[in-house]
Structures are given as structure tokens and as C-alpha cells.
Amino acid sequence: MKEIGKIWMNGKLVPFKDAKVHVLTHALHYSTSIFEGIRCYDTPNGSAIFRLPEHVDRLFKSAKLYSMKMQFSKKIISDAIIKTVQVGGLKESYIRPLAYYGYGTMGLTPTTNNVDVSISCWEWKMGESEAGKFSGAKCKVSSWIKIDSRSQPMQAKAASNYANAALARMEALENGYDEAIMLNYHGKVAEGSAENIFIIKDDIIQTPPLSAGGLEGITRDSIIRIIEKNGGFVIEQDLERDDLYNADEIFMTGTAAEVKSVTQIDKVKIGNGKMGNITKALQKSFTDVVMGKDERFLPWLTFI
Ligand SMILES: Cc1ncc(COP(=O)(O)O)c(C=O)c1O
Known part of the structure; x- marks a missing residue:
């Protein structure tokens, strides 16, 4: 530091x-x-x-x-x-x-x-959170279950939520992966340790609803709005572990991660094992937005 x-x-x-x-x-x-x-x-x-x-x-x-x-x-x-x-x-x-x-x-x-x-x-330089930013992250479905709102308010970005997330992240790294994906008590996909998650199957972009236990990410919201502004849509629905393995593309979003491609989950290759075209396009759109190159989203920037 x-x-x-x-x-x-x-x-x-x-x-x-x-x-x-x-x-x-x-x-x-x-x-x-x-x-x-x-x-x-x-x-x-x-x-x-x-x-x-x-x-x-x-x-x-x-x-x-x-x-x-x-x-x-x-x-x-x-x-x-x-x-x-x-x-x-x-x-x-x-x-x-x-x-x-x-x-x-x-x-x-x-x-x-x-x-x-x-x-x-x-x-903190752009793209510094590198795992998956350029080449694709390898993720492990965590053995730690994502805590949920029966225990703690999950829409609070509270330190107490991060002991659970840190255990998942450490387990993933100790096993040679870049990041963890957490399932909730119902076995549905919640999110990464500090990122929201999206999958693409047959050109349909899907993400778990917030009721699955993920934080209401501001990058998640930004990506959904960018997609919608460009004429597309995102379906919010519960996702199973199978949906992850069968996806054509997966990406995660977060302030630190920005738009991070996921190319392997556990020992399963996602799609062709390389960053997909839709993820690549969204990374570019997001970079344009944060860099002030997309006038439609200039109100999201506070110049200092
Ligand atoms: C648990 C968790 N989920 C999702 C996110 C993504 O949220 P945001 O895009 O607002 O950074 C974060 C990071 O803040 C997080 O810690």
C-alpha cells in the first residue's frame, strides 16, 4: 500500500x-x-x-x-x-x-x-484486477454456502458478510483458481466473492435475481442499463450449477473486477474456453462508459 x-x-x-x-x-x-x-x-x-x-x-x-x-x-x-x-x-x-x-x-x-x-x-489502475479481465478467470464453485437474509441483511455492504466471502475466495485461491462462485442454501447461484455474475446461453444474457443473495451491484446495474440502452435485455432468473457448466459465456461484474470473463468453472471449460464475443463487446462498452466516451452515460461521471 x-x-x-x-x-x-x-x-x-x-x-x-x-x-x-x-x-x-x-x-x-x-x-x-x-x-x-x-x-x-x-x-x-x-x-x-x-x-x-x-x-x-x-x-x-x-x-x-x-x-x-x-x-x-x-x-x-x-x-x-x-x-x-x-x-x-x-x-x-x-x-x-x-x-x-x-x-x-x-x-x-x-x-x-x-x-x-x-x-x-x-x-488503482484500470484493469488492475487482472484475473479474467483479459484472458478469462478460472472459478471454483465454493464449498462455503452464501449466507442469506435469514441471517443478515444481504443488501447491506457490511463487513460481516465478507468473512463468508473471504473463506470462499481463500478456498478458491488455495486450490489454484482465481475466484469463487457461491451457491445459496437452495443450491442456486448467488454471486462471486465480490462480484455479480452473468451467463450467456444461446445469445440470451441471464443473471440471478437479487433474491438469490447477491449484492445489488452498481456495476451489475450499469451493465444491465448499457445492454438495454443498446436494444438488448437481461433475464433475471435463478441459475443452477448446471447452467454455469452449460453456458456459452460467463462474466462477472464489480467495481474492482469491472467486467471479468470466466472461462473455466471447476474442471469444466465454459464455451470454447476463451473469452466470448458478447463479453468482449460488453467490456468495451463498459470501458467507453467509465472513460466518458459514451455521451449517453456521462451523467454517471462526477468530474473532480
Ligand atoms: C459481495 C459483492 N457482490 C457484488 C459486488 C459488486 O458490486 P459493485 O458493482 O457495486 O461493486 C461487490 C463489490 O462491491 C461485492 O462485494
Whole structure:
């Protein structure tokens, strides 16, 4: 991690190395934090944050699901995100707003503790999340089952959801794969460890409904809207493991992953084992959008 710029903590910009919390911070013990992952792209017209209002909305939605009383408004958080990016001076970056129950009462009930907020930003170049971006990722169907909303609110981007995701990701990597695909308790496809998933069969693009347990990804939404704007459509329906093996093409979407092709699942080759044409075309369309080259989607960019 290159320690560049400053970190915004509860309204103050502090030097990167000084952005510290107390060891008795509630979230450290009980996972009571929520966060966002946002990209800022180096476009030909300057640096631009992709879908900033949608990310801030999701942060507040996550906070509500954990009864967190945010001490800052959406406007203050949005302005603070822009400020943190500007102060960092990076053209391309990954931005991590985080809200967490802080230091105060130690016990399971955090609601009397302050909800502290930080915004960090670090260097992240386009396409840096490489597995599958250019050549195709090899994925393992995880032996870990995706937790669901009977246990925790899955539409919160909450740290507590990521222990499950990290187990799946580690298992996949330890077994020589690039990424995990998680099934839910009904055996239906939920998502990757940190990406939504799409399959293409006979030119029909399909993705699991959010009720399958995946996060309402902003990249997922962007891809669906790009497809629709270009005259196509996406069918949301439950997918089985068989659907994965039989697909002609598979891709995953996420802020970090962008549009990532999947060419193998377990020991099964997907389609001809190479990135498919539809995935390739969508990667290009998505890149055009984030780079500000598609005027129809310019409102998704916040130039800084
Ligand atoms: C579990 C999970 N699913 C899906 C996504 C994709 O969401 P987005 O496209 O908003 O980054 C992410 C990443 O944020 C994630 O962590």
C-alpha cells in the first residue's frame, strides 16, 4: 500500500499514517461496519468518480440496515469523497468510505457508540484486477454456502458478510483458481466473492435475481442499463450449477473486477474456453462508459 494523500476521519483530513482507531473499537470485535468501494477513472477529460451518488445512497442504505445513526449527510459524505480524491492527487484510484461503530461501550449492543466515518483512497489502475479481465478467470464453485437474509441483511455492504466471502475466495485461491462462485442454501447461484455474475446461453444474457443473495451491484446495474440502452435485455432468473457448466459465456461484474470473463468453472471449460464475443463487446462498452466516451452515460461521471 502506497501511503499517498490523506484520510478523511469524522470531518478532518489526517495524514495517511495517522489514520488510526482504538483497539476497543466496536467494529473490530463484532464486525459492525459498513462500507463502499468506488472507482475514480482517469478519463481523457480528467479524473471522474463513477456513479458517486449511487454509491453514497448504498452506503446510507447499509447504515440503515444496521441502525447506524450517520452523523454526516449524504452531501457532506459526497463532498468529502471528492475532497479526499483531490487531496490524494491520484488520477486513478479506489475509494473506500467506511462507517463503523466506534470506541465506547464494549458489549454486543453498539447503538450508544458513535458511528465513525472514514474515507480512504489509494492507487488503482484500470484493469488492475487482472484475473479474467483479459484472458478469462478460472472459478471454483465454493464449498462455503452464501449466507442469506435469514441471517443478515444481504443488501447491506457490511463487513460481516465478507468473512463468508473471504473463506470462499481463500478456498478458491488455495486450490489454484482465481475466484469463487457461491451457491445459496437452495443450491442456486448467488454471486462471486465480490462480484455479480452473468451467463450467456444461446445469445440470451441471464443473471440471478437479487433474491438469490447477491449484492445489488452498481456495476451489475450499469451493465444491465448499457445492454438495454443498446436494444438488448437481461433475464433475471435463478441459475443452477448446471447452467454455469452449460453456458456459452460467463462474466462477472464489480467495481474492482469491472467486467471479468470466466472461462473455466471447476474442471469444466465454459464455451470454447476463451473469452466470448458478447463479453468482449460488453467490456468495451463498459470501458467507453467509465472513460466518458459514451455521451449517453456521462451523467454517471462526477468530474473532480
Ligand atoms: C459481495 C459483492 N457482490 C457484488 C459486488 C459488486 O458490486 P459493485 O458493482 O457495486 O461493486 C461487490 C463489490 O462491491 C461485492 O462485494
